[in-house]
Amino acid sequence: MSVTTVYATLDSPLGELLVVGEESATAPGGVALRSLSVPGQKGGAVVRDGWRRAPELFGEAAAQLKAYFAGELTRFELAYADGGGTEFQRRVWGAVEGVPYGETTSYGKVAESIGASRAAVRAVGTAIGRNPLLVVRPCHRIVGAGGALVGYAGGLERKRLLLELELHAHGAHGTRGPVR
Amino acid sequence: MSVTTVYATLDSPLGELLVVGEESATAPGGVALRSLSVPGQKGGAVVRDGWRRAPELFGEAAAQLKAYFAGELTRFELAYADGGGTEFQRRVWGAVEGVPYGETTSYGKVAESIGASRAAVRAVGTAIGRNPLLVVRPCHRIVGAGGALVGYAGGLERKRLLLELELHAHGAHGTRGPVR
């Protein structure tokens, strides 16, 4: 039952990413990703006493992130820690993970896809806003019904940057809606 | 609106007194007494960051305290800060201040004197226990109905010491009840 929290930082086009993971005593060497955030993020993680800085442990995560930002990786394959969250949030996050690289969808579509009331769109918005895994779980692919970028925990500018990256990376990905 | 908290310590038969005061920006040089406590006191004051040690500012207070412990002063005349407290506590403390040097009274009498129900004696006890001005506001002169020393934030031994001091100081003060 004893888990150690480890963390590392990584430079990226979005700024210095803070990567936080859990090292379980039962599975030594294996680190499960718990959180990924950018500087100044609204509900971003904050390094606490007792956390161990361990850059080397995130080799795989770092490699995939670098490949992603280079436009050479369209799908993350990492070990995730149990991210907690409510039943509702888990369903929303699951739907978000189903949005493919380079495409976008709307908050309303997400609400619909999890079988929630159409009036639950705002709840969907808040749930997405609490996504602990920025970039990796592609909450940046959820835009307004009209295609407008509505909000992003890391700031709208970063959201636009990610979407443009995904659009121009291979140049052959379609979109479901205009990105303005 | 800016008040500075200042403090000083003073040796006494009770141990090292901690004297805390407020220095108002509007009345420079004047220090109002806020708290007086002894080491190990239950709800005693604790020196915090931002407090300024200023022994020289309590010249008058120190002089009166020394005179009191020498048995040569029976009534303090000092500037007090607004001690806060609830309506009820203020009334109780006011009644306590009315008990003359060398005399004692009971919790029940105090309750009666402030027009409180006789069943409020326990509330009176707690209120007296929160007196922020030990010694100066003579909560040590309140004893049980039977004359027994019941409790004291600074410890019963100190209460006894104060009462004996007041009894034997000039030797000519009457008491309302036996002190055991």
Next chain:
DNA sequence: AGCGTCATGTCCGAATTCCGCCAGCCCCGG
């Protein structure tokens, strides 16, 4: 076209309620 309105799940802070303590005292049975 533009604006106000409302619906939903969640979190967070403020407000409120509730509970248990206590520096007493009286009464009652030994």
Next chain:
DNA sequence: CCGGGGCTGGCGGAATTCGGACATGACGCT
């Protein structure tokens, strides 16, 4: 005379409740 239980009022902290604010979107007005 002694010891213990029960009653009382005020207070502080814990627990609980409550009201807003959101990463939206459809509808009905003007």
